[in-house]
Amino acid sequence: MTKDKAIYNFWQKFGMPFYPNTNLPSATDITFPYGTFEVVIGNSLEKVYPTVKLYFRTDSEIIPNKKVDEISHFIGKDGYGIKCDTGLILIRREEPWSQGMLDPQDDSIKVKLLSVSLEFLTTD
Numbered sequence: 001m002t003k004d005k006a007i008y009n010f011w012q013k014f015g016m017p018f019y020p021n022t023n024l025p026s027a028t029d030i031t032f033p034y035g036t037f038e039v040v041i042g043n044s045l046e047k048v049y050p051t052v053k054l055y056f057r058t059d060s061e062i063i064p065n066k067k068v069d070e071i072s073h074f075i076g077k078d079g080y081g082i083k084c085d086t087g088l089i090l091i092r093r094e095e096p097w098s099q100g101m102l103d104p105q106d107d108s109i110k111v112k113l114l115s116v117s118l119e120f121l122t123t124d
Contacts, residue, residue, distance in 0.1 A: 007039065017035070018036065018037055032055060033056045035052065035054045037053075046120050047120070053112065089121070090119040092117050093115065099113045
């Protein structure tokens with residue numbers, strides 16, 4: 001599996017759609033909650049820091065915080081290995097792990113910005 005496909009598949013594990021930030025559906029086709037991730041691909045032994053955001057339409061912080069905790073526990077304190085054709089991509093939580101913000105155009109949309117790194121333990 002290619003690096004980009006492996007990263008895409010990783011983000012699909014969390015019970016809500018995740019979209020590459022360069023390939024979002026139209027605003028009328030997006031259903032909440034959803035996530036976006038920056039497609040950043042590294043070479044062998046390179047470490048990159050993609051942007052990951054979660055979007056929720058809610059008045060409460062409970063559901064967004066629960067999803068952030070779920071993803072945090074899945075990645076774990078030592079990271080999570082994503083297999084690809086040329087080796088392994090190690091995803092890790094970075095600091096600060098999560099930051100909350102509001103959508104500037106709609107206060108009912110809560111956004112969580114996650115800090116992750118991807119380390120490419122690959123042969124290319």
